[in-house]
Amino acid sequence: MIDRLTAALSRSRADYTEIRVERTWSTAVTFRGRRLESATASEDQGGFVRALHAGGGWGVASFTSLDRLDAMVARAGELSRAVPVDPPIRLGDVPSHQADALLDLDGDVRGVPIAEKKRLLEAYNGAMLGVSDRIVDTLAVYRDEVSEYWYVNSQGTILHELRPDVTLSGTAVARRDGTIEKGLESIGMRRGWHSVQDKAAGFRAVAERAVALLDAPTVKGGTYPVILDPELAGVFIHEAFGHLSEADFVYENPQAREMMTLGRRFGKPVLNVGDNGAAPGLRGTLPFDDEGTPTRDTTLIKEGILVGRLHSRETAAAMGEQPTGNARAISFRHAPIVRMTNTYIAGAPGGGNFEDLIGDVKLGVYACGAFGGQTMLENFSFTAAYGRMIRDGRVAELVKDVVLAGNLFQTLDRIDHIAADFHWNQMGGGCGKAGQFPLPVTEGAPHVRIEEALVGGDVGGAGEAGGP
């Protein structure tokens, strides 16, 4: 394959050309309730070419028939010439690399019969269903893939990788009369079959929580000190801050650039944030990004001050900074764009544990897990999976419908205490941007305290009851 790709490269008349080819084997098994909804195996293959002529824009071609490789290389070159760009696109310098990077498959999923995958998922699904007859519905999904990946560019980089990914998710729906609650379990790793064994306890726990939430009151809306558990803190830093640190948002937008000026204070000195595409064994981890740039640990906020951002080769050159290995594409169907990898809030050495964060909280909310979140730049809204009230420095009753909404800048600045209990949340799902979803990423954080945040499920008190 490499010979075929370098031969095609040599025929390109563009000043810069890169080719990616991927072949992906995947299986997916889905249970809904006791019913197996589907068990499928798929094979997806295709290529991607990107070309740049001096003074031209990006010419891009993607295709599923590899017989079309030479034609597509030529077409990408023509498209680049057809879109004059001034000032020209430049690419940040990256030394060329030749690597055969076969990640540890940890039990190659391609060698496991699909019937065995069904049995595994059936057991986890059964763990949820077995909790109580209040569990009226479940959705359990197993998905794995192994992607063989080739990348070459006209600057001499030649890469061959084998990239595994395996995810499990479970939703347990509990119902009593008109009240419906759910619990969500999600596991994801850039590994293989061995890494998803013995996970029943997590599925059982979310089903138990869904049942418990049936009796939990809705949290009373208002402003509280809020402690985020590591999962929600990770989702928060990814969604609310991470996307703003992607340089394609700022590099050609002077106003955005001003908002994200390096050196600006974003938080108290306790706040340290980064993105690490080289952290071992995580879903956002790869040796190289999809432009052949080695991944690395990039500090974004150091002691409360903005010190870095995430780059592709193009955004780095435009801003006079270094490429950070964050140009990623979800598949051969897409061009690489600036994305996060494994994004984290660093644990504070000496920051203590969860108990140290709540000790002086008279009335607060402990917000745990995430059902979802959306940001519109400086505004965000996150739905926690569940919450617990904190009363007089202790964890008290379970509450539901915990929605956190606010302004990013205010909220980051109100983070006043960060524990030392950091961990990575190895979840499935993924990140979406510009039509590219789901991109495997990981988030990590310790427990984080926001001194004051708006919490509300029901903002006005009207319209909660009722139905058709």
Place this chain on the structure above:
Amino acid sequence: MIAQLVELARRRADGGADALWRRFERTTVAFEWGRLKSAGITEEAGANLRVRHRGRVGVAGTTATDAAPDELVGRALASAELGEELDLAFPAHAPLPSLTTFFDRAANASLDEVIAIGRSLLARLEREGCRVNVAIERETTATRVANTAGAGGEYRGTGFGVSADVWRIAGDDVLVVSDAFEGADLPSDAALAALVASINARLDHALRVVAPPEGALPVVFTPAGLSALLLPVTQALSGKAVLQGISPLGAKVGEQVFDLRVSLSDDPLRVGRTASRPLDDECVPSRTTCLVKRGVVQRFIYDLETAARAKTESTGHGTRGIFGKPVPAYTNIVLNDAGAQHAAPPQLGGGLLGDIRDGLLVDDLIGVGQGNVTGGAFSHPVALAYRIERGEIAGRVKDAAVAGNAYELWKRVGGFGNDARWTGSRCAPSVLFEGVSVARR
């Protein structure tokens, strides 16, 4: 390839098979932050096969269409071995409605013509202190579906999409106003002018920031802002949700649960829409489905599988990609069919603002689709909304949130606007609801 695939499957699967083959070519042009940045082409082809063998159903998909079809049949049969028993009947041959889905002007537009559309939009949207992104996409597709019962069909389609967003960042205030055209044919000059006028009107009104109102207030949702109120209803009208027992409308067929002036239909035969098609992805001929008529629930949408489980007929809503199995999905959703007009750009608010002393006009919300959507309760911070005072737009509000229960609100609608338009694959006017909870943050 598809005839060969279905024939091979017939020989090896005792309960029949159906298949979809689709090929598309897409041309894209992107202007980023005010300048032309890239042009691209995508060529993709793939096949999806479903078999029924020994009473069990299995599916398999591939983009390796040059591979031997035997291999795909083998994978589908392996999937069926694990599959659940299902009494799935593949439909017999039936006449198809005639429908134009392919437009030469869209298919033949040159790259230069596409770029020219983008440049003309940029020129009309540029303004001091703002940055503009424009993306244009043109697609041509060829689809073939067939089954072992003799049904099938093929059609070609075109699609054209133009989207623009204008960004204004002042200090820490980020304002984004966007709009898009989506259709099967090239956009007319009037459609592009309407897109520009829609963005400019909303941007002009947004420059002034005012304090949000508070309380149970009249709120007008624009055609785009209406998602939070329509999503629970469309989810509840899916036969899949009804089968799962999670649809609040599951037992309400024949009952009036909405305002008498509410009608909702799904129309795959609308000429000029990209979701329109003569038959669905399971060989069922397309027809218009009336979901709600004068406030009364009429029926739910089904594909072959959900119809088999519900012991009813498919409504022609089977939708499948290259990978995975078919699912029931809407085509073109139409609220109160009044016909969308693009000729004269309508007033923001669709003429519903005049009688409002103090209220809100909602164009975009944050977090729509999160949480327990089907139940109808919603609570969202606003992304783009305006305060209405004495019948006029006073300015943009930030840090406000709206909440309510969609089913309660649809029972008594304050009024429908005269501004029905397509947003994506949904056609709706602005709608006024009374007593929506509005809170400040």
